[in-house]
Amino acid sequence: MAKLQRYLKIKKGDITPFVFLVGDPGRIQIMIRHWDIAQEVAYYREFLTYTGKYKGIPISVTSTGIGCPSTAIAVEELANCGARTFLKVGTCSSLTKKIKFGELIVPDKSVCYDCITREYGEPTSEVIQDQRVYQALLTAAEKSQKKIIIGTNRTHDAYYESGENFLKSIRSFGSAADKLISTDLECSVLFKISQTKGLSAGAILAVNKIKDIGEITKNPDKILEAPIAKNPDIGLEDAVLVAHKAIEILNNGNNGFDQN
Numbered sequence: 001m002a003k004l005q006r007y008l009k010i011k012k013g014d015i016t017p018f019v020f021l022v023g024d025p026g027r028i029q030i031m032i033r034h035w036d037i038a039q040e041v042a043y044y045r046e047f048l049t050y051t052g053k054y055k056g057i058p059i060s061v062t063s064t065g066i067g068c069p070s071t072a073i074a075v076e077e078l079a080n081c082g083a084r085t086f087l088k089v090g091t092c093s094s095l096t097k098k099i100k101f102g103e104l105i106v107p108d109k110s111v112c113y114d115c116i117t118r119e120y121g122e123p124t125s126e127v128i129q130d131q132r133v134y135q136a137l138l139t140a141a142e143k144s145q146k147k148i149i150i151g152t153n154r155t156h157d158a159y160y161e162s163g164e165n166f167l168k169s170i171r172s173f174g175s176a177a178d179k180l181i182s183t184d185l186e187c188s189v190l191f192k193i194s195q196t197k198g199l200s201a202g203a204i205l206a207v208n209k210i211k212d213i214g215e216i217t218k219n220p221d222k223i224l225e226a227p228i229a230k231n232p233d234i235g236l237e238d239a240v241l242v243a244h245k246a247i248e249i250l251n252n253g254n255n256g257f258d259q260n
Contacts, residue, residue: 003080005077005080005081006077007044007045007047007073007074007077008042008044008047008049008062008073008074008077008078008081009042009043009044009047010041010042010049010077010078010081011081012080012081012082013081013082014041014042014049014051014060014081015041015049015051015060015062015078015081015082015083016051016058016059016060016082016083017058017082017083017084017085018057018058018059018060018083018084018085018087018247018250018251019059019060019061019062019078019083019085019086019087020059020060020061020062020086020087020088020089020243021061021062021063021064021071021074021075021086021087021088021089021090021186021190022061022062022063022064022088022089022090023063023064023065023066023090023091023186024063025043025046025047025048025063027063027089027233027236028048028050028061028063030233030236030237030240031050031061031089031240032050032052032061034054034240034241034244035052035053035054035059036052036053036054036055036056037052037053038050038051038052039051039052041060045065046063046064046065046066046070047062047063047064047065047070047073047074048062048063049061049062049063054244054247055248057247057248057251059247060078060083062074062078064186066159066185067157067159067185067186068114068115068116068117068155068157068185068186068188068189069116071186071189071190072116072189072193075189075190075193075194075201076193079193079197079199083199084199084200085130085133085199085200085201085250086190086194086199086200086201086202087133087137087201087202087203087204087243087246087247088186088187088190088201088202088203088204088205089203089204089236089239089240089243090184090186090203090204090205090206090239091184091205091206091207091208091209091232091233091235091236092105092153092182092183092184092205092206092207092208092209093182093183093184093207093208093209093210093211093226094181094182094207094209094210094211094212095154095170095180095181095182095183095211095212095213096181096210096212096213096214097210097212097214097215099149099181099182099207099210100207100210101207101208101210101227101229101234101235102206102207102208102229102234102235102238103147103149103206103207103235104141104146104147104148104149104204104205104206104207104235104238104239104242105148105149105150105151105153105181105182105204105205105206105207106129106134106137106138106141106148106149106150106202106203106204106205107129107150107151107152107153107181107182107187107203107205108128108129108134108150108151108152109126109127109128109129109152109153109191110126110127110129110152110153110154110155110184110187110188110191110203111125111126111152111153111154111155111173111176111180111188112124112125112126112127112155112188112192113154113155113156113157113169113172113188114155114156114157114185114188114189115157116188116189116192117155117188117189117192120189120192120193120196121196124192125173126152126188127188127191127192127195128191129191129201129202129203130191130194130195130200130201130202132200132250132253133200133201133202133246133250134202136202136246136249136250136253137202137204137242137243137246138150139246139249140242140243140245140246140248140249141242141245143245144241144242144245146238146241146242148204148242149181151179151180151181151182152176152179152180152181152182153180153181153182153183153184153187153188153203153205154169154170154173154180154182154183154184155183155184155185155186155187155188155189156169156183156185157185159185161223162220162223163216163219163220163221163222163223163224164220166211166216166220166223167213167216167217167220170213177213180213182205182207183211184205187203187205190203191203202246204239204242204243204246205239206233206234206235206236206238206239207229207234207235208228208229208231208232208233208234208235209226209227209228209229210226210227211223211226212226
């Protein structure tokens with residue numbers, strides 16, 4: 001009998017090799033309404049999993065909750081059950097007011113200002129997005145006629161971080177800080193674990209908060225007043241459309257869908 005995973009409450013055969021990841025369990029409904037069929041597999045704590053088909057393609061989605069620790073649990077247990085390619089569809093903060101609410105970001109890499117990635121092998125300052133998934137997202141955005149912004153993402157742990165800590169982390173990247181365009185709570189660990197296990201992972205993020213580096217540099221307390229979108233899911237539907245188109249591209253190339 002297949003082993004049931006401790007937290008996701010799934011086993012081999014419950015999911016497909018390709019898995020979408022979302023943070024909020026409520027966002028799974030945004031995903032599965034695009035599918036041909038969808039069936040709930042398991043729901044325990046923050047981890048809700050559905051499996052179904054999109055345009056005939058076997059597909060699964062799991063919610064990870066908030067932050068790197070729960071994301072690491074989800075990726076580990078999904079990998080144990082046969083997941084091979086992950087695509088995170090989520091939200092982030094932009095680091096400049098030039099990038100507006102609802103705009104889409106595809107990070108080419110994520111710098112590690114979290115604590116979990118250091119527990120997977122040698123500590124590293126950054127991890128890149130898998131190139132197959134990355135290129136599929138770029139192509140999917142073009143085909144879907146959706147604008148995306150490419151740059152470096154920062155992953156950290158404390159949602160309610162102080163302005164001083166925020167600026168300290170930005171300065172720690174030195175000249176590379178100029179390429180930072182977004183910050184989130186999960187990407188680095190997703191990329192890191194996937195690389196460690198020989199899997200593929202990518203992400204597309206919709207902006208729902210703006211932490212402008214210039215404004216916070218002038219007044220660190222401004223981080224407490226960082227603008228937040230009234231609709232926390234703004235832009236997410238566009239991200240979902242691009243992500244599903246990326247699945248079609250990956251499937252046509254058999255990237256992550258080898259059932260053998």
